[in-house]
Amino acid sequence: xxxxQGLRQTFNPxxxxxVRALQGVDLTLDEGSFVxxxxxxxxxKSTLLNAVAGSFFLDEGRIRLDGHDxxxxxxxxxxxxxxxxxxxxxxxxxxxxxxxxNFALAARRGRPRGLSWALAPDLMGxxxxxxxxxxxxxxxxxxxxxxxxxxxxxxxxxLLMATWLRPRLLLLDEHTAALDPKSADQVITxxxxxxxxxxxxxxxxxxxxxxxxxxxDRIIMMHRGRVVHDFRGAEKRRLRQEDLIDRFDEIRRRExxxxxAAAMLRELYV
Amino acid sequence: MTLLLGALTLGLILSLLAMGVYVSFRIxxxxxxxxxxxxxxxxxxxxxxxxxxxxxxxxxxxxxxxxAVxxxxxxVIHTRFKINALLAGILVMTALYSVNxxxxxxxxxxxxxxxxxxxQGERLGQALFGAGPLHVLGWPVTxxxxxxxxxxxxxxxxxxxxxYLFFRTDVGTAMRATGDNPQMVRALGxxxxxxxxxGLALSNGLVALSGALLAQYQGFADxxxxxxxxxxxxxxxxxxxxxxxxxxxxxxxxxAVLGSVLFRLLVAVALRWGLNPNDLKLITALFVFSAxxxxxxxxxxxxxxxxx
Numbered sequence: 309x310x311x312x313q314g315l316r317q318t319f320n321p322x323x324x325x326x327v328r329a330l331q332g333v334d335l336t337l338d339e340g341s342f343v344x345x346x347x348x349x350x351x352x353k354s355t356l357l358n359a360v361a362g363s364f365f366l367d368e369g370r371i372r373l374d375g376h377d378x379x380x381x382x383x384x385x386x387x388x389x390x391x392x393x394x395x396x397x398x399x400x401x402x403x404x405x406x407x408x409x410n411f412a413l414a415a416r417r418g419r420p421r422g423l424s425w426a427l428a429p430d431l432m433g434x435x436x437x438x439x440x441x442x443x444x445x446x447x448x449x450x451x452x453x454x455x456x457x458x459x460x461x462x463x464x465x466x467l468l469m470a471t472w473l474r475p476r477l478l479l480l481d482e483h484t485a486a487l488d489p490k491s492a493d494q495v496i497t498x499x500x501x502x503x504x505x506x507x508x509x510x511x512x513x514x515x516x517x518x519x520x521x522x523x524x525d526r527i528i529m530m531h532r533g534r535v536v537h538d539f540r541g542a543e544k545r546r547l548r549q550e551d552l553i554d555r556f557d558e559i560r561r562r563e564x565x566x567x568x569a570a571a572m573l574r575e576l577y578v
Numbered sequence: 579m580t581l582l583l584g585a586l587t588l589g590l591i592l593s594l595l596a597m598g599v600y601v602s603f604r605i606x607x608x609x610x611x612x613x614x615x616x617x618x619x620x621x622x623x624x625x626x627x628x629x630x631x632x633x634x635x636x637x638x639x640x641x642x643x644x645x646a647v648x649x650x651x652x653x654v655i656h657t658r659f660k661i662n663a664l665l666a667g668i669l670v671m672t673a674l675y676s677v678n679x680x681x682x683x684x685x686x687x688x689x690x691x692x693x694x695x696x697x698q699g700e701r702l703g704q705a706l707f708g709a710g711p712l713h714v715l716g717w718p719v720t721x722x723x724x725x726x727x728x729x730x731x732x733x734x735x736x737x738x739x740x741x742y743l744f745f746r747t748d749v750g751t752a753m754r755a756t757g758d759n760p761q762m763v764r765a766l767g768x769x770x771x772x773x774x775x776x777g778l779a780l781s782n783g784l785v786a787l788s789g790a791l792l793a794q795y796q797g798f799a800d801x802x803x804x805x806x807x808x809x810x811x812x813x814x815x816x817x818x819x820x821x822x823x824x825x826x827x828x829x830x831x832x833x834a835v836l837g838s839v840l841f842r843l844l845v846a847v848a849l850r851w852g853l854n855p856n857d858l859k860l861i862t863a864l865f866v867f868s869a870x871x872x873x874x875x876x877x878x879x880x881x882x883x884x885x886x
Binding site for chain 2: 361382383384385387388390392394398399400401402403405409412413414416417419421422423424426427469470
């Protein structure tokens with residue numbers, strides 16, 4: 309479904325702010341798999357998601373999605389295949405427009421837009437049903453500006469918008485990180501429901517070990533722009549939070565060792 | 579009464595300008611100075627065609643179309659060449675000054691002999707009500723002036739309704755979202771650049787339409803007539819928002835029309851009271867400045883967070 313080959317990306321090359329965000333990432337996602345991406349800060353996990361979404365063009369590497377080579381496709385063109393929920397609840401919705409109008413936009417994701425009425429009656433009917441399914445009482449407030457809602461409500465609506473037309477790939481970028489614990493719980497539960505119901509191929513970035521253990525069928529662990537661990541199948545199901553923490557500690561120790569060894573070598577030979 | 583009637587007619591004609599500025603400034607958050615050039619462009623194109631004997635409808639439409647092209651050009655410079663929106667507008671406005679002079683062939687084209695929407699309106703009024711003055715609320719009014727006012731009202735209402743309907747379609751909704759949250763619009767598969775170009779074309783098309791009608795109403799097109807027009811448009815939009823007190827689409831468009839008319843009435847009264855016409859633009863600029871700053875200032879005084 310999704311095939312990443314040798315992705316490399318350096319931001320601000322040749323300056324003091326140079327960041328080697330991706331240093332050769334290879335990854336293949338099977339149809340219908342729900343992959344969780346874990347990583348330390350600055351490990352390149354969000355960059356990976358943005359690279360797939362098309363927020364920037366890669367220095368090197370190829371991206372194949374649903375049989376298309378999308379490496380040179382601009383973001384809005386890839387959106388015909390991709391549904392996306394951002395970390396910031398403000399990013400996924402247009403605050404000045406009503407809930408219904410936001411969904412009218414989502415209902416034409418990747419399709420040509422013409423001069424037909426945006427709030428068509430059949431859309432409104434379907435919308436009321438689906439929004440009622442959120443059990444947030446928003447179905448009676450479809451004409452309210454989305455900016456008046458809480459972060460959790462907006463994130464739940466963004467998820468519904470991203471999956472309104474079944475996407476070939478769903479990208480979730482730490483989409484519960486900015487929410488209070490209760491809302492975060494609601495949104496992650498809802499995400500899991502939608503992903504299972506529609507069998508969506510999903511790439512979810514998260515900081516939360518608990519989420520990584522509880523959801524999905526595969527975990528990718530990233531560090532310094534590389535994939536360092538790939539847990540799947542029975543191994544993923546057996547995995548507990550402590551195991552993940554151990555793996556992170558192991559990475560950190562190995563790194564300290566490397567630095568310590570480098571310092572020793574410097575003292576001896578330089 | 580003639581003064582009042584004139585201010586009303588002018589206000590309605592310039593409400594098209596106000597709606598154009600509403601599109602660029604409020605929907606796309608771009609203070610688009612192309613406005614100053616495109617209103618003159620609309621006037622110049624229409625005037626030259628009218629002098630050549632083209633029908634008023636066709637000449638006016640051609641003026642509006644020329645403005646739309648100018649707006650699209652500013653949009654292309656802004657989006658495709660990544661130039662600051664304000665600077666893109668300044669570039670196009672500056673270039674248009676020369677273009678307008680070339681279109682007109684000189685700095686002023688009088689329309690005294692030409693067949694315009696104003697002369698047609700007067701003929702229509704005389705055909706309907708005869709040549710003599712009518713009495714409206716006890717004031718004598720010429721049927722011609724009344725008919726021209728009716729035509730201006732028709733143009734403003736028609737443009738307002740069409741704009742409202744357009745912004746409720748799929749394309750129009752996507753355009754409004756582009757100004758609200760471009761990141762989201764990209765993620766939902768719409769080309770932000772394309773919608774920005776389209777929006778500036780629409781805005782400047784309306785502005786040039788206003789210019790084409792203005793030239794016919796005042797009886798000439800002039801290379802200098804566009805100076806400061808964007809500030810007048812902004813003043814109208816701001817007055818309109820104060821009147822309707824709402825940012826909802828329909829009310830905002832109605833507010834732009836009402837604001838433009840009220841603004842013209844205020845100007846007419848001020849001039850009648852002996853305001854030096856040379857001070858008009860200074861006062862308008864001060865008014866827009868205070869209208870933009872005052873809400874934030876008041877919010878800070880109340881100890882609340884400043885309005886965005």
